[in-house]
Structure formats: C-alpha cells, structure tokens
Amino acid sequence: MTATTSTLGFAILAVLARADSTGYEIAGRMRHPIGRFWTAGHSQIHADLQRLRAAGLVEYVTAAGPGPQEKKVYSVTPEGLGALRDWVTEPPRPQPERDELVLKTYAAWLADPARLIEMFRTALRHHEERLAEYESTWAAVEEAPPAFGTSGFGNMAALRCGLTYERHRAEWCRWMIDQLLRAQSDGEHPA
Amino acid sequence: MTATTSTLGFAILAVLARADSTGYEIAGRMRHPIGRFWTAGHSQIHADLQRLRAAGLVEYVTAAGPGPQEKKVYSVTPEGLGALRDWVTEPPRPQPERDELVLKTYAAWLADPARLIEMFRTALRHHEERLAEYESTWAAVEEAPPAFGTSGFGNMAALRCGLTYERHRAEWCRWMIDQLLRAQSDGEHPA
DNA sequence: TCGGGCATGTAATACGTTACATGATTCA
DNA sequence: TGAATCATGTAACGTATTACATGCCCGA
Structure with a gap:
C-alpha cells in the first residue's frame, strides 16, 4: 500500500x-x-x-x-x-534545499564587506542563542535518557540534530566573518 | 527602494x-x-x-x-x-525550515529500530559521499584562495557551508545509528 | 472595555512542480 | 532511427501563505 x-x-x-x-x-x-x-x-x-x-x-x-x-x-x-x-x-525522497543566506553568500563577492560582516554577526548571534537553548535542554535530557519506545526518544533525537546543526552553522558564520575581515584589511592597504 | x-x-x-x-x-x-x-x-x-x-x-x-x-x-x-x-x-527573513528526515526522527519512537538503522545508514552514506566530493574540491580551492571581489570567493564561501553541513549531518546520523543499536540490544535481552 | 488566547473555518493569492507542445542538431 | 541536448514557452495542478470572518471567555 x-x-x-x-x-x-x-x-x-x-x-x-x-x-x-x-x-x-x-x-x-x-x-x-x-x-x-x-x-x-x-x-x-x-x-x-x-x-x-x-x-x-x-x-x-x-x-x-x-x-x-x-x-x-x-x-x-x-x-x-x-x-x-x-x-x-521509508527513506525520504530528496527535497529541494532552499537556504537564502547561502544564496546571498554565493553572490557576496559583489557586495560591501563591512555590511556582510554585520549580517553574519547577526546570524551568528541567532545561532549561538539557539545553541545555548538547545544545550541546556540537552543537559536535562542526558541526565535521564528516555527509552526507545517512548516519545521522549523522538524529542531527544530531533534535539540532537538541532544541536549539531546550530554548531555547524555558528562555525561557518565565524569562518565567514574571519574571511571578510581579511578581505577588508587587504582592501585598506593593498600590496 | x-x-x-x-x-x-x-x-x-x-x-x-x-x-x-x-x-x-x-x-x-x-x-x-x-x-x-x-x-x-x-x-x-x-x-x-x-x-x-x-x-x-x-x-x-x-x-x-x-x-x-x-x-x-x-x-x-x-x-x-x-x-x-x-x-x-539585507538580513534574510526567517524561512520555514522543512526537513523530512528530522520529522521522521521525531516519530521514530513508534517504528522498528532495525528499519530505522537501515534508513540512517543510507542517509549516512549519501552524506559521506557528498562530503568526500566537497573535500576534494576544497583541497583545490585552498591551494589558491580566490580573492574577495571575484566570483570564486562566492563559490568558496558556499562550498565551506556545504562542507560543515555534511559533516554535521554525518555526525548526527552516526549518533542516531549508535542510539538505535543500543535500543535494539536492550530490546533483545531486557533487564 | 479592550486586547489576547481559544477555536473554527473559507477565500484569494502566490508559489512551485509536472506535463504538454514544438523543433533543430548531434551522436550512437 | 532513435535518444539526448539545446531552446523556448503554456497549461494544469497542487501546495502554502495571508487575509477575512465569527465569537466566547478571561484578565488588565
């Protein structure tokens, strides 16, 4: 069926x-x-x-x-x-991924580094806030891990994904900011 | 405007x-x-x-x-x-995230662990394949980092996001498989 | 008394996918 | 000869968002 x-x-x-x-x-x-x-x-x-x-x-x-x-x-x-x-x-059929921030990033070479840094700092702040929230929930879950077969297992598993996702995202934002700061200082006193 | x-x-x-x-x-x-x-x-x-x-x-x-x-x-x-x-x-307005695999995970407590392990192993394989692909492209980019102001910068920045994303995803899949294997062996010889 | 939460629904619009329709050139 | 690539577009359908519409109860 x-x-x-x-x-x-x-x-x-x-x-x-x-x-x-x-x-x-x-x-x-x-x-x-x-x-x-x-x-x-x-x-x-x-x-x-x-x-x-x-x-x-x-x-x-x-x-x-x-x-x-x-x-x-x-x-x-x-x-x-x-x-x-x-x-x-059932294995999920491949979905179209749509991520506006990455699309902007793809065109970022055209824009002003200072504004980009601002944008990524805002994004980083949001991800760090969420990460902190997830981490405190996680700490509570870890103390008494819910058994498979209870709905708590689903909560924990989905939370775990959110946790590693926010970490990845924050890491990437920090990398972007670092790159953009370099680009900015190169632009100020070129070789 | x-x-x-x-x-x-x-x-x-x-x-x-x-x-x-x-x-x-x-x-x-x-x-x-x-x-x-x-x-x-x-x-x-x-x-x-x-x-x-x-x-x-x-x-x-x-x-x-x-x-x-x-x-x-x-x-x-x-x-x-x-x-x-x-x-x-311009900061991207918050988009609705839709991730079918995480939704399935949220309801995973109802399903058969063996089938779930199979599903996550398939997902893990896909992520590892993509990661390997990204890493080899990355190695080439790193040798000659494109300057900001050239389109190569956009390529590199978007690639960097894909790279950390696939790592996060693979990590999470491995964690899920580990959890499900435990659940399975607990089910086989319960206390 | 006024706004927010509870609780249901419909209607209009926008967005996205799939299928339909045409037709030249190139390669197996 | 038959399929794949290049190249344009329309039409039908399905999904998602936003706005409209109703109305009680509760607390400030």
Whole structure:
C-alpha cells in the first residue's frame, strides 16, 4: 500500500500520536517545538485534518467550543498509526534545499564587506542563542535518557540534530566573518 | 527602494552576474552547483525572466535558436546589479525550515529500530559521499584562495557551508545509528 | 472595555512542480 | 532511427501563505 497522504499529514499524525488534540493545538505545536523542522499555518492544518478524516486516518469527538463552531478533539485511528509507522522508515525522497543566506553568500563577492560582516554577526548571534537553548535542554535530557519506545526518544533525537546543526552553522558564520575581515584589511592597504 | 523581486529573481541575477546566459543555461546552474541551496525548474525561470525584464533588471539579445522560438541571451542591467548588491546584505527573513528526515526522527519512537538503522545508514552514506566530493574540491580551492571581489570567493564561501553541513549531518546520523543499536540490544535481552 | 488566547473555518493569492507542445542538431 | 541536448514557452495542478470572518471567555 502506497502512502497517499502529504508530508504535512504525517506531521499531524505524529503530533496526534503523542496526544489527542484540537486543530488549534496542533497549530501551536507546529510553531513549537516542531517548527524547527516543519511548519504549517492553522488553515492548512484544518484542511488537512478533513482529508485525513476522509481517508480514515484520524477521527474526532466534539465538545462545546468557544465561537460558533464546535470544538473537535482529534485522535489517530489504528489505520492512521499503521500508516505513520510505515512512513517513518521509508527513506525520504530528496527535497529541494532552499537556504537564502547561502544564496546571498554565493553572490557576496559583489557586495560591501563591512555590511556582510554585520549580517553574519547577526546570524551568528541567532545561532549561538539557539545553541545555548538547545544545550541546556540537552543537559536535562542526558541526565535521564528516555527509552526507545517512548516519545521522549523522538524529542531527544530531533534535539540532537538541532544541536549539531546550530554548531555547524555558528562555525561557518565565524569562518565567514574571519574571511571578510581579511578581505577588508587587504582592501585598506593593498600590496 | 524596496525589493519587489522574489528570491528566485535574485538567484537568477546572481547567475547572470557571473556570465550572460540563456534561460536554459540558468536552469542548468540551478541544478548544479546552485541546486545545493536553491532550486527551480526551467518553466519557473522563463516566467521569472519575463518579470525581471519588465522590471528593467535584465535585458536580452536574440540569436537564431533551435526550435521555433529564437534564443535569448540574458544579461544583468546596471539597475539589476544594484538591486542584487542591495539584496545580498539585507538580513534574510526567517524561512520555514522543512526537513523530512528530522520529522521522521521525531516519530521514530513508534517504528522498528532495525528499519530505522537501515534508513540512517543510507542517509549516512549519501552524506559521506557528498562530503568526500566537497573535500576534494576544497583541497583545490585552498591551494589558491580566490580573492574577495571575484566570483570564486562566492563559490568558496558556499562550498565551506556545504562542507560543515555534511559533516554535521554525518555526525548526527552516526549518533542516531549508535542510539538505535543500543535500543535494539536492550530490546533483545531486557533487564 | 479592550486586547489576547481559544477555536473554527473559507477565500484569494502566490508559489512551485509536472506535463504538454514544438523543433533543430548531434551522436550512437 | 532513435535518444539526448539545446531552446523556448503554456497549461494544469497542487501546495502554502495571508487575509477575512465569527465569537466566547478571561484578565488588565
């Protein structure tokens, strides 16, 4: 059986596999913590939930809600859980990588070094902040490593990726700043 | 003056700033080497070239082409070069990161460790291959570092990012495999 | 009483991919 | 002769973002 659900559908199933939620709550988790590796706005999520339900992968129970519509608490069906499990181990098809900062870097030879240094210093600061955040979370996780088979394992594994990613990114920014400082001083008193 | 051009537009300008090209040639460079950090199909590129031309950022000269239409060799106008230069040092607005492998990882606690190990070994192999490729290119670049102000600087800087990225990614995959092997052996003879 | 959080949805627009359509030249 | 490369473009579809629209409850 081939997966006909979009990647967003699996992201939603991954959230619901941890806890039954409303569409609104799923949107919240799509900002944090999942926002680091997948994002979606609430309107997209509501639409996808309807498709998932039509496919029998999720179901909901209603409750009185604020506003005119009723509140719907979604959960994964056994078929949904099976589809999610199958999808997890399928090798991801190569996605188009899009990184605006690297694209700018590719054209950086045309621009002003001083401004570039400023830009990379800002980027470096952001990466260092995130790294510090991840490292403190990591310290807490390392003390009591969650067992495989619990959702904590997924948290830890994704966090580990974020950790090494921010380190790589900060390292690269520092290298760029160093290169640009050299270029600047070469420009000031050329041979 | 605010930039009204899409990011793809600037990617096209960045290609043309290095060499005048046809739309077809731009598409080729969007696969390689730019494909590592930005991608677009030829139909999108042709459409964007028309918009860039309407905005006065590029122009073309025609030549006899194969097929029914004439061949158009595009170049950047002075205004286009100015827009590109301005854009380069503007801090990139935060983009939604989307990484299917990390999303799968977040749900990995539900799946079979043996299959996961297989998936991460495949990913690791890909990253190691790319890393080896980047490292050999890097060795050549390091011998004669291109000066800032030449397009070679842009190549080197983007390559440097790819290099540290692949290292981070390979490191993370190895960590994942290690964790999963432990989980597997714990599962075989539990306490 | 006014803004923010909770909670649902639709509609318009923009962006991106895939498929369709044409046709010369070159190489196996 | 048949496929690959060069070269242009349009059309259809699918995905994603932004704006619109409603309305309760709670705290400042």
